[in-house]
Amino acid sequence: MINLRGIAAFLALLGAAAESHAAGVTIGVVAPQNGPLALLGAQIAAGAGFEIQQSGNTLVAINETCEDNSGAAVADALVNAKVQVAVGFLCSETLEGALPKLKDANIPAITVSVRSRILMEDALKNGWPLFRAAPADGAEAAKVIEVILKDWAADPIALIEDGTIHGRELTEAVRNALEQNGLKPVFTDTYRPGQEQQIALVRRLKRAGATRVFIGGDRNDVAVIARDAKAENIQLSILGGDAMRAADQPLPLDAGVRAVALPEYAILPEGTAAADALRAKGIEPEGYVLPSLAAALIAGQAGQAAAAAGKPLQEALLDATFQTPVGTIAFTGAHELSQNPYRLLEWRGNGFFPPAAPTQ
Template sequence: MMLKPVRLALFLLSLLLNLAAARADILIGAAAPLSGPNAALGEQLRRGVQKAVDDINATGGIRGEKLAVDFADDGCDPRKAIDVATGFVSAGVKAVIGHYCSGASIPASKVYQKAGILQISPASTNPKFTDEGGWNVVRLVPRDDAQAGAAAALVVDRFPGRKVAILSDQSPGFTALAARFAMALQQKGVTPALQQAFKAGTKDFAPLARQVAESGAGVVYLAGSYVEGGLIAQALRAAGSQAQIISGDSLVTEDYGNQAKAAAEGTLSSFTFDARKFPSAQGLVQRFRDADQNPEGFTLYAYAAVQALAAAAEATGTLDSTRLAEWLRGGNRFDTVVGPLSFDARGDLTAPAIAWFKWVDGRYVEVDARTLAPPLLDTTP
């Protein structure tokens, strides 16, 4: 009989401890394409976010509270992204890291804005994300207009006189990137010889490659995923076109090389600088490599997105999204694995930087935009 009160007390104590632990967790959401043709890119975001959460928790969390993360697959689909966002709101997340694709980030941002939730994207580049977004959006990458402008300048400076073909996936993000590039070209006095859209999931690009070859294009600007990008590169070479392939950041992944194989050689892609080379990232890069993982592409920027959330929470002493967004968009500078960052009043980087990568001997390396040559001593991990 005497054991019953003891057991009850222990049960109640356990329950209270579990409730306290549940309350101590700061739940955040992370959304990316974890399946489908963009799954490899979504995995970069997932991997970076999870590592950042683990590392922050290992050092005591945010103001003594541990982070918990709920991952969701939006498939880069606008309608699915809204469903994911609605689910995050119902789950009570304090902030969202993501989405990856602009076509998912933009509609989801409206759901988060209404619910009062901060959204930090490490990958969405469409200008509309911040130009037409609410108070709650921040991004860690250069906008499409910056990448498109840099690409147009590269074409005019490095490939003068060549005809240009523009090929784009029909998705909103890639359509917008292609349109920005076309506009930037025309501002420099160059009219594209061919502008053609294609449907994601297409397998046979021989007809499109013939169109490019017949147009006489010496440069192809490709706004699409690494999956279709690889198939298009192969089709172009099979059609006899030796046009220089130029793209945005979607082809800066080993998966493009795996898909395009030898046809990837020479492809030029714009992206922000390879954070794996930054002194601030060396310890983390080594830990990824020790786990047999390559923190390429957006991995370290996803990690930095969680650091941005933590920096804002520590600085403001709150997890109120309105105050977090105000602090982040107030130009405050803070350190991350990708170096010091700060954002302007729209949520864009105050100092965006564009780098160029070139596929050489089966891998992509950072190159000098003036010469398009790799450095004499390549330190790409």
């Protein structure tokens, strides 16, 4: 696995090459290089830097502090380096200050992290060149709702959550959508999280007649509920959210539990080749590595297309569909991903994978 020192050396080599010979599309990579977010920044730098090097483009690495009022300086650095497009942007604080100046310089910004709907609304209203290569707020709930309406509509459904803001809001969004579609859960509850056992809860689910349960809670709570339902011989189909992407401890999750979550792209068909190439360079394709690689690939291809057609790079981003290691990506007119990146996944003991197609 590449470490932070390795990332710094890697970027230094690329930067030195860029200074001596700028080639292809000049792409800014904006990510934290130190401080508490340096590990995430290293993932962004590793993925984007690998793709930029492979494609023969030019990398300009810009440190992102994620502090309030830091964005203008980031934008100035990008403009002074004559970048054509920038990727990364872990924090909304950076974009809030950078986008007005990036608009004046015609430099699109592709974020792999920021989910704020308000920021995108402001960007569209002001003509700021922001593109989101990450899920927007509400995308997780939308996918959960889609899955439940498609697969569970004819079954007795329970909705339970752990009382946290995210768990409550996610479960409430699902409940509202069910009611709008004429469906009423047979059981709803807020459970106490972090308990060693949930036998009373699973018995109440049985008494209510629930056979399908959506849980707005963390992975360990879901594991406890699944274990106790199995011990009580209560047949429950369990679905969780993106919080299920966590360490499989202290209690292992039962195989067959499902989650609506962002996939581990490295184990999916579209991501394996890039993952293998990264590992050959000592880079583990975790976290933001493959999404950032995809963002840099999109930036490079859009830059080339814009130059060939003699049109603004922002138009090229909107006009094309890109085949990337995280799947097919296209942007809507609102600069959002055209397809929801959340997927229905199933735990198989060593990872979340797409469920097998039902047998006929």
